[in-house]
Amino acid sequence: MIMTNVNTVPGKKIVEHFGIVQGSTVRAKHVGRDFMASLKNLVGGELKGYTELLQDSRKEAMQRMEEQARQMGANAVVNIRFATSSVAQGAAELFAYGTAVRVE
């Protein structure tokens, strides 16, 4: 599955268009990690636990989107966009959407 965030797949031609596909996931961190993060908040710096969490969940959202595109019979997703929102305290929603197409 080819994923790009431009309108086309460079060097290839779009032959069929399937519409929007999307994938999302809501994740929370366990209490221990949250506690560590709040300690780290005192001295500042990178919160590695959160970075990892968000990367994993973004990957998961992408996989769900890919799955949906595959079911439609697409072999590429173009124009992918990401969005993040925090739905509740300590939980974040990761959302990925794009256009499923078939390229040659």
Added chain:
Amino acid sequence: MFLQNFNLIIFIVLIILGYSAGSLAEKRHYRSIIKRERQLLKMAVVTAEGSFPPGHVKSSTLVSGSAVISIDYFKRLLAILRNIFGGRVKSYESLIDRARREAILRMKESARKQGADMVINMRLETSTIGRNANRRNSVGSVEAIAYGTAIIRNN
């Protein structure tokens, strides 16, 4: 006497800790950012889409990089004070700047790992996450994500 001022002592200790550890970490982070930016200068990143003549592109793939950076106790206090008078909130400026540059660097690194020659249509996004994300007036930590399409050319 000691017990009466216990809260005050904790407060002062936190400020000192936040100031010293925070500014040390920030300086070290900036040094590493500048060093890695120099190393990755050859990897071209553009925000334009660009068009390629047929046959020039071997493959293309999505690359992304992200970083969650939080602000220290001292700077948070400075920002709250700044809210009273208004003006530039320098402590948050450097926080967001660090997060964005780190995210772009990670994206470039992942593009280089995949053997890409350039990254086109780079997009940046920032969001606040963590415990304080839904509370007003408090930016706990910011997440910056950079993503784009890595291009591997036909040589």
